[in-house]
Amino acid sequence: MEPLLFLVHRIPYPPNKGDKIRSYHLLEHLAQHYAIHLGTFIDDPEDWSYQDKVKALCASTCFLPLNPRQSRVSSLKGLWTGQALTLPYYYQAPLQQWVDAVMQREQIRHIVVFSSSMAQYVERYPQAYRLMDFVDLDSDKWTQYARARSWPMNQLYRREGRRLLDYERHIAATFDASLFVSAHEAGVFCERAPLCTPKVHWYNNGVDTRYFDPDLTHPNPYPPAQIALVFTGAMDYWPNAEAVEWFSQTIFPHLRGLHPNLHFYIVGSNPTDSVRQLADREGIQVTGRVPDVRPYLAHAHLVVAPLRIARGIQNKILEALAMEKPVLTSPQAMEGLETGALGVGCQTATQPEEWVMGVQPWLQGPPQRLASHRQWVTRHFDWATNLGTVDDLLSSARTRQVAS
Known part of the structure; x- marks a missing residue:
């Protein structure tokens, strides 16, 4: 060759x-x-x-x-x-x-x-x-x-x-x-x-849709009765670290007050000291590097991506959509993705009240699957x-x- x-x-x-x-x-x-x-x-x-x-x-x-x-x-x-x-x-x-x-x-x-x-x-x-x-x-x-x-x-x-x-x-x-x-x-x-x-x-x-397949069986990493929000990404990358710090300090306390069983999981390698310290807050878990991110996506009620500094395509969003998860994200994280056809299961929020309102519909009952998300990813990615x-x-x- x-x-x-x-x-x-x-x-x-x-x-x-x-x-x-x-x-x-x-x-x-x-x-x-x-x-x-x-x-x-x-x-x-x-x-x-x-x-x-x-x-x-x-x-x-x-x-x-x-x-x-x-x-x-x-x-x-x-x-x-x-x-x-x-x-x-x-x-x-x-x-x-x-x-x-x-x-x-x-x-x-x-x-x-x-x-x-x-x-x-x-x-x-x-x-x-x-x-x-x-x-x-x-x-x-x-x-x-x-x-x-x-x-x-x-x-x-x-x-x-x-x-x-x-x-x-x-x-x-x-x-x-x-x-x-x-x-x-x-x-x-x-x-x-x-x-x-x-x-x-x-x-x-x-997206490797054979790998990110919601029909595969994954063990539930969350304790019984927990309602889980999840963020995935390399946690030594400053935009990711800044995003979870802002969400943990500004949005999550309001959500936790409304839903005492709600937990926020920050899943990703090499968390900075400031990210590790978030685990001292009630209801927040910082996992560090995990062998497989898919169980955390598969069993989450909602995937959040509150990046305020972003460029290009966010793979974390595509992977969540391939796993048929609802996603709530910042407008910055959605730049470059034409997701209008996905409807209410893939929304953006800017102000704190928009984040609180956007999260709430997905916290009732067991985690939901949105087949249209995977179909969209398969078609375009x-x-x-x-x-x-x-x-x-x-x-x-x-x-x-x-x-x-």
């Missing part, structure tokens, strides 16, 4: 958080058509155990450790070079050396880059077809962080938003094509980089169908190369 260089900012396994779900399925799909040469970082010590899973899909690999604390120090170089801090955070000379060696040895003509931070390694190879999967508009995420933080961090985050947008524009202009996670996300980028519009595309994420966009772009590149 033809060789392809695939660069990812974080090992694409296990597929248990947003970016790794997308990068894993992209890798698995590409491996059906190309000999993959994968370069990536490992920033979670537990992820070293998954090297063999990833190697099985690749012709060659380069795994390098990324220590978040050391990388934060390295990122400060951007303050005097003028770069976005994200770029030195993810730059390591050994990866550049590996990329250069693979490009020469394998005569690589196709490159797929996942996350803008990894594009710096292949800027020197314009002769290859370079496809950039931005996923989300990361620059806007930093700008949202700035609005939520006080001085001096708000100034640093605002600067990062500006500098990273400059870099995103540069990559979109110089690479052959760029991808985003939704039509909405692609549209926002085109508004900010109109000259790049002809080269901007998108493909939806997918199939990985094989959606990744056809990537196939089309790479095929067009092969056609042009043969013609030339």
Whole structure:
């Protein structure tokens, strides 16, 4: 098979958080058509155990450790070079050396880059077809962080938003094509980089509906007589942590007063200290990493996603819908999802009173299943169908190369 260089900012396994779900399925799909040469970082010590899973899909690999604390120090170089801090955070000379060696040895003509931070390694190879999967508009995420933080961090985050947008524009202009996670996300980028519009595309994420299947039997993780609300997500990710802290402090006490048996489960790996402290509040459980999130979804009365900082597609919402659960979420978490046809089982709330009113109908009786949710996910979020966009772009590149 033809060789392809695939660069990812974080090992694409296990597929248990947003970016790794997308990068894993992209890798698995590409491996059906190309000999993959994968370069990536490992920033979670537990992820070293998954090297063999990833190697099985690749012709060659380069795994390098990324220590978040050391990388934060390295990122400060951007303050005097003028770069976005994200770029030195993810730059390591050994990866550049590996990329250069693979490009020469394998005569690589196709490159797929996942996350803008990894594009710096292949800027020197314009002769290859370079496809950039931005996923989300990361620059806007930093700008949202700035609005939520006080001085001096708000100034640093605002600067990062500006500098990273400059870099995103540069990559979109110089690479052959760029991808985003939704039509909405692609549209926002085109508004900010109109000259790049002809080269901007998108493909939806997918859901493994065979895995997230409500007809499978899952043990109930909740004690008898409990009414369970659940939030799922990586709990060392600041937007997730901020969301559950706000919900626990602002919304849940009102709900708990109305329903004494109501419990809020925060399910996800690596909870921050501030998230762990929420477990001191009556009715709130912080699970940490769990071997399987599906039992918590299957037996919950309602899934909540109160993110106030969000970009792109929230996989946690798609997985809940695939499990036929009712969902109450913030408008920010729903950007990019056309869910109007789902009706009352998938609603948004902004003000505290809207959250309280939106939760209540789902707390009476046993948990309900909404088959229309799964049907909608199956129709719109199939990985094989959606990744056809990537196939089309790479095929067009092969056609042009043969013609030339």
